[in-house]
Amino acid sequence: MSRRAEAPEALIARAREGEARAIGRLISLVEDGSPVLREVMAGLTPYVGNAHVVGLTGSPGVGKSTSTSALVTELRGRDLRVGVLAVDPSSPFSGGALLGDRIRMSEHATDPGVFIRSMGARGHLGGVSRATPQALRVLDAAGLDVILVETVGVGQSEVEIARLADTTVVLLAPGMGDGIQAFKAGILEIGDVFVINKADRDGADSVRRDLRAMISLGDRPEGAWRPPVLKTVATTGEGASEVVDAVDQHRAWAAETGELERRRVRRARDEIEAIALTALRERWGSVGEGAVIDRLAEAVASGSSDSYAAADQLLAD
């Protein structure tokens, strides 16, 4: 090693003083699945639970990075410290530099009240689901007030991010085949706040009208949250203030009704499960080679056993 590894305790202390490098180092430990993670997470426990985690998702082309940037500007104007976690599930190998770099180049790169980090969904199992909640925990403990978790809306990533967030903002834009776009990945179910970005373009009002109509189609019990549909022009910052207001209102509603607590329990459940599953896979040898599961797999592949019988044996082991 080219530098001495710093004790988790010292790193946490420095992160809590807002030192970006210490925060970054802790997130690297999370990404690497470091052996000291257990100690890190235990050390962070007393300091978490204050940050508001806002998920930000939408199809490629709706202007996610610009919107993130506009929201950061608005939040900074309200004197809040902001974390941005850009999760790129399409980068299993690289670590997802593309998404993060775009943000890093932005105006906020040198603001000490903003911490920006991109993460790839490196491994398969336990990737996003283990590392993202742990990274959120680091940023939360570091005293950031709002954490924006940005993800490109492909595959199931938007659903995964929504499961992590206290409030989920879904971005759309005019002229992207919006009916299908809106229904496609169940975004109606996951959005707490909808934002039509690029609202200066033709068709913004009709997207808004369609979306509102779809939202009012769903049955909502008394007192349920009714997702607002807002318009923004992220490149100029227009509408960002209304989005932040709506996010605040959603948080207040969620705190009052117990929904915030429910979501945080769910997030903890997903995280616990991901850690447990990762531990099991290590035990089984799925992570490495030449272990219990390989012998069982050979038997199944050769037709001398079936997959359920093999799974039984694995669990009995």
Next chain:
Amino acid sequence: MSRRAEAPEALIARAREGEARAIGRLISLVEDGSPVLREVMAGLTPYVGNAHVVGLTGSPGVGKSTSTSALVTELRGRDLRVGVLAVDPSSPFSGGALLGDRIRMSEHATDPGVFIRSMGARGHLGGVSRATPQALRVLDAAGLDVILVETVGVGQSEVEIARLADTTVVLLAPGMGDGIQAFKAGILEIGDVFVINKADRDGADSVRRDLRAMISLGDRPEGAWRPPVLKTVATTGEGASEVVDAVDQHRAWAAETGELERRRVRRARDEIEAIALTALRERWGSVGEGAVIDRLAEAVASGSSDSYAAADQLLAD
């Protein structure tokens, strides 16, 4: 129930006679995670291992459905029975109708030598990874010679499909920001055969040149497979024959070198693991509500425990 449930044994017998409705019924049992699946899978075991599983992936817009259709035509011309499994990971809720419907509408819909089915990646964990290998097992046991597994190349789905396949065909097209496209999700690592579709368009040769250059950059040991880069015009069927030839050559190479066996063991391993993990999640109560894991999650969310300690308790339970 509106109709009597048929015994797995009888369904399997009918599927082995090539009856499409029985094959479809078995795949529905797979999708639903039916309680009789264990019996179904054990019943299929003697009949599997003959089909050649070909993964077909590529970014939206490269012409996956047309390419699938052209390959089916070519394979049918060689008197092979063909299964098509269209996996749509972007449909966590719907079951992925869009992708499959496009194929169903095609010329092959009424050919009894072709079985077409689309699957969504319904649940989160154990979705694609459990159901897809099981569906492949059904199609394999039904006596299909080649099974094309088509997936839209988003998120990690192409990597997942590559893990399932004996041979993976990666589709590209000119004019799609190809350098980045090729590198983005690590497709260089997963492709056994590369196909530049829409080869009648400008830029096809330069994509091919770039791709070949990238492929020759990687270190390859003596005797390793060198992925060919072919050109097709799927709408006319041009080049489909060369693709099928290349896929055959890859299979022959893989069988001879032991790579085929290795891949099938890996597929079995993934399947066993997915079944075991699904069983564990049910035991923990992650699937329903109000169980062991919920109490642990509440402790973590309230800060009275940390996620690693909770995972330890979960595993000790």
